[in-house]
Amino acid sequence: MDTITVSVYRRDPSLEKEGKFVDYEVPREEGMVVLDAMKYIEKHIDPSLSLRWNCMAGKCGSCSAEINYKPSLMCKARIDSLKSGKIRVSPIAAYPLIKDLVTDVSENWALLKRIPKFTPREGLEKPWRISQVDIERSKEFKKCIECFLCQDVCHVIREHNSDYFGPRHVVKAASLDMHPLDAIDRSEFMNKDAGLGYCNITKCCTEVCPEEIHITDNAIIPEKERAVNLSYDPLAMLVRSRRNKGGKK
Amino acid sequence: MVEIFDYDLVIIGSGLAGLRASIEAAKTGNGKLKIAIIAKNQLMRPHSISAEGGSAAVLYTDEGDSFDLHAYDTVKGSDYLCDQDVVEYFVRQAPLDILELEHWGIPWARRDDGRVAQRPFGGHSYPRATFAADRTGFYEVHGLYDTMLKYENIDKFHEQFVYDFIIEDNKFKGVTAFDIPTGEIRIFKARAGIVATGGLGRLFGYTTYSHLVTGDGLAIALRRGMRLKDIEFVQFHPTGLVPSGILITEGVRGDGGILRNAKGERFMEKYAPTKKDLAPRDIVSRSMMTEILEGKGFKGPNGLDYLLLDFSAIGAEKIKEKLSQVREIGNHYVGLDPVDSPLPVRPSAHYTMGGIDVTRTGFTGVTGLWAAGEAACLSIHGSNRLGANSTSECVVFGKIAGEDSAKWLLSDISTINLSEGERSHAENFVADAYKDKGDNDPYEIKRVLWSTMDKDAYVFRNERDLTEGLKIIKGLIDRSGKISISEKGNVYNQNLIASLEMKNLVELAEVVVNSALERRESRGSHFRTDYPKRDDENYLKHTIAQRANGGLQITYRPVTLTKWKPEARVY
Ligand SMILES: Cc1cc2nc3c(=O)[nH]c(=O)nc-3n(C[C@H](O)[C@H](O)[C@H](O)COP(=O)(O)OP(=O)(O)OC[C@H]3O[C@@H](n4cnc5c(N)ncnc54)[C@H](O)[C@@H]3O)c2cc1C
Ligand code: SF4
Ligand code: SF4
Ligand code: FES
Numbered sequence: 001m002d003t004i005t006v007s008v009y010r011r012d013p014s015l016e017k018e019g020k021f022v023d024y025e026v027p028r029e030e031g032m033v034v035l036d037a038m039k040y041i042e043k044h045i046d047p048s049l050s051l052r053w054n055c056m057a058g059k060c061g062s063c064s065a066e067i068n069y070k071p072s073l074m075c076k077a078r079i080d081s082l083k084s085g086k087i088r089v090s091p092i093a094a095y096p097l098i099k100d101l102v103t104d105v106s107e108n109w110a111l112l113k114r115i116p117k118f119t120p121r122e123g124l125e126k127p128w129r130i131s132q133v134d135i136e137r138s139k140e141f142k143k144c145i146e147c148f149l150c151q152d153v154c155h156v157i158r159e160h161n162s163d164y165f166g167p168r169h170v171v172k173a174a175s176l177d178m179h180p181l182d183a184i185d186r187s188e189f190m191n192k193d194a195g196l197g198y199c200n201i202t203k204c205c206t207e208v209c210p211e212e213i214h215i216t217d218n219a220i221i222p223e224k225e226r227a228v229n230l231s232y233d234p235l236a237m238l239v240r241s242r243r244n245k246g247g248k249k
Numbered sequence: 250m251v252e253i254f255d256y257d258l259v260i261i262g263s264g265l266a267g268l269r270a271s272i273e274a275a276k277t278g279n280g281k282l283k284i285a286i287i288a289k290n291q292l293m294r295p296h297s298i299s300a301e302g303g304s305a306a307v308l309y310t311d312e313g314d315s316f317d318l319h320a321y322d323t324v325k326g327s328d329y330l331c332d333q334d335v336v337e338y339f340v341r342q343a344p345l346d347i348l349e350l351e352h353w354g355i356p357w358a359r360r361d362d363g364r365v366a367q368r369p370f371g372g373h374s375y376p377r378a379t380f381a382a383d384r385t386g387f388y389e390v391h392g393l394y395d396t397m398l399k400y401e402n403i404d405k406f407h408e409q410f411v412y413d414f415i416i417e418d419n420k421f422k423g424v425t426a427f428d429i430p431t432g433e434i435r436i437f438k439a440r441a442g443i444v445a446t447g448g449l450g451r452l453f454g455y456t457t458y459s460h461l462v463t464g465d466g467l468a469i470a471l472r473r474g475m476r477l478k479d480i481e482f483v484q485f486h487p488t489g490l491v492p493s494g495i496l497i498t499e500g501v502r503g504d505g506g507i508l509r510n511a512k513g514e515r516f517m518e519k520y521a522p523t524k525k526d527l528a529p530r531d532i533v534s535r536s537m538m539t540e541i542l543e544g545k546g547f548k549g550p551n552g553l554d555y556l557l558l559d560f561s562a563i564g565a566e567k568i569k570e571k572l573s574q575v576r577e578i579g580n581h582y583v584g585l586d587p588v589d590s591p592l593p594v595r596p597s598a599h600y601t602m603g604g605i606d607v608t609r610t611g612f613t614g615v616t617g618l619w620a621a622g623e624a625a626c627l628s629i630h631g632s633n634r635l636g637a638n639s640t641s642e643c644v645v646f647g648k649i650a651g652e653d654s655a656k657w658l659l660s661d662i663s664t665i666n667l668s669e670g671e672r673s674h675a676e677n678f679v680a681d682a683y684k685d686k687g688d689n690d691p692y693e694i695k696r697v698l699w700s701t702m703d704k705d706a707y708v709f710r711n712e713r714d715l716t717e718g719l720k721i722i723k724g725l726i727d728r729s730g731k732i733s734i735s736e737k738g739n740v741y742n743q744n745l746i747a748s749l750e751m752k753n754l755v756e757l758a759e760v761v762v763n764s765a766l767e768r769r770e771s772r773g774s775h776f777r778t779d780y781p782k783r784d785d786e787n788y789l790k791h792t793i794a795q796r797a798n799g800g801l802q803i804t805y806r807p808v809t810l811t812k813w814k815p816e817a818r819v820y
Contacts, residue, residue, distance in 0.1 A: 012740050014738075014739065014740050030584075041769060042743065044692075047692070047735055047743070048736035048738065048744060049743070050740075050741040050742075050743050054294055054459045054460050055294075055296075055298065055459045057299070059298055059387060060294040060298055060459065070773060072668055098447075098740065099740045099741040100741070102431070102741050104428075109407075112398070113398050117399055120266075126348075127364065127365065128351060128352075129363030129364060130359055130363055131363050132358065132360075132361075135356045135357075135358065139381075139382065139510075142356060143384075146293060146294075155674055175492070176354070212765075220608040233499050234716070
């Protein structure tokens, strides 16, 4: 039987100081994804393996991991798209480990709560009228499935020594700021309280986003730009000089 | 170690129904109620995010839609097994609640004049599915979740596996759960509860449902002596992608996609001359299985013989523009691009019409306990749900359950005392589950369950298969008590969860198959080849299943008719 070898990070921090990679042989099937291999391990080889998953379709954002060092969704990573040889699967590293591939991403819930909520303008006639173009603009950011892969890859977040909320949260702010009927502007909050100034626009986040959201170009840079008048951010000013002003009208 | 929380209201489940309920309860309680919302996965990742097509609501009465038309479509779709008074209420409420969602940031698609756009959907005689691209449920969940965050008195508990409801003397007192990341046992004492745990779709192996939809709330209700209604009715969506079962949206056929057999024939012309490929789901699924059983399908893997969904009439441009998600699925899961190849499809388990028996406000009959969403059976969908009616139902009746329970809480001042018996039951449950009771493998039991349900309780049913299936299921129930959970660790123990879910599923399978056996007629999604006709004289009534005296008791209750008398259902 044709098989593949998957090397999976295993550790129960309540019992073990150190983690280890364990190799498993899994039958290869046409079109299989990394999550299929994990399910096979759980059902047939070692039921103690822990991982999160639900939709199996790249929509719920549960199954984040690092596959061959790249932050990816396990349900979307096709085995035949990976380079041949052993496949290395480890938990996303930016967050504390709960067990095996499961991490504690809950600090994000608290951050999301702090971003000023959707605040529709007052006195709008009901039902609201919005043009489809405007819907599309905020929808790019609303597509975010909260997989936190962008957070995982961001060096600022990984270093844990700033108050930067991280790219997912800028996407959130942008999704609200781009709503045509929203009355407030979150750029000042994002720069002052959410540490957006720490982002030096490396674009690594955009590269891993499974929803292909243009995180840096369409969310981060406009949020930086709009706040540039409020606080001095040389990098954003540089970028600004090369682009037309985007974002909210 | 047991941790005890004290709440006024506990909401179990954070799908559309649970989220909507939490918001309304917080609003109604106006700061006076302590509310907890708990779910077995992270709260923003429920199955509801999978809903693609839309939410039904009458928005344009000036252009020809009407409440009566929506109600009639629903009644006819249900094959007359819905309660018409509830349906009439539902269709009037839906537009208000759907438009309200827009004020919470849900990006409904627009017409050129900036008003909300709607699209056609199977079984609806007017284009009334309100949608947000091809991810309606996803945007709804996130919009509701954000709105919920505004209420300070809702405490959120992620990854809690609820294994029991505490009910004494027909009064609800709370739920027991364990915290999945630590394994710690938690009692959520509460004066009221809302069960919003979703359907039972993972009873089937070949399904469009997410992994976690294992009917836990229904199984617990059953064990606690509550009534389950019309549970034999399971909807099979015509276009599950072979071999995974993943959904190919009905929108494909809405846009001109055509089902074809191995001879290339457009067979739906034969079965539903008017609506053809867009006839209601039960009819299309049956037509497909007839073709397959007559040998006009293609041989598929593991007995999953299939037909083809042909995209060629839609045209490459439109496929690329409107059906990008379907393209992605095709490319990703079977390596086929619908732009130049048809996709292999076959009916896939998709929706649970039955559920916990509740009144129009979601009240279960147990003092202090409500249910909403797919877990509840309000009898809107009868024996066959129309697409787009379910997300609307979750929003409409989630709201009502939240409001009703909060009002009741504000007027009720009793306090909860747990008996010693309940407390120790809660404490010992998990310890007991860990005890080795035999050498059965929970994963293997689930595999047998799946193959049994996929074969014996699928689109076509008959006395022989159902009896055979029931025998196997009884054996599985027996074996499910004789398992060992090999992994004993407290932290994120998925082996324990899989075992508990498996137990819930086998117990529900018995109810589904039993109810199906007893219904000797064909109606909506339930088709008996040995009783191929609808029998209004004997079966225009709801099935009620309940545990009593150690066995399963099946009784019936009349259907409420208001305006529409049962007539033949032709499309
Ligand atoms: C692929 C697909 C597409 C669909 N498309 C549409 C559509 O276009 N239009 C439409 O109207 N309907 C659609 N439906 C149906 C609709 O999505 C569902 O009926 C609806 O979302 C159910 O919502 P819910 O709130 O009842 O439950 P769910 O969303 O299933 O949520 C259940 C909640 O309960 C929790 N839970 C369950 N068990 C436990 C436990 N033991 N302990 C703690 N928590 C627990 C879960 O964690 C979850 O939070 C679709 C369904 C599928 C499968
Ligand atoms: S662009 Fe900014 S947010 Fe994105 S990874 Fe780089 S530093 Fe982090
Ligand atoms: S922005 Fe993209 S990568 Fe980041 S959490 Fe959202 S979907 Fe994931
Ligand atoms: S399982 Fe839902 S995103 Fe992978």
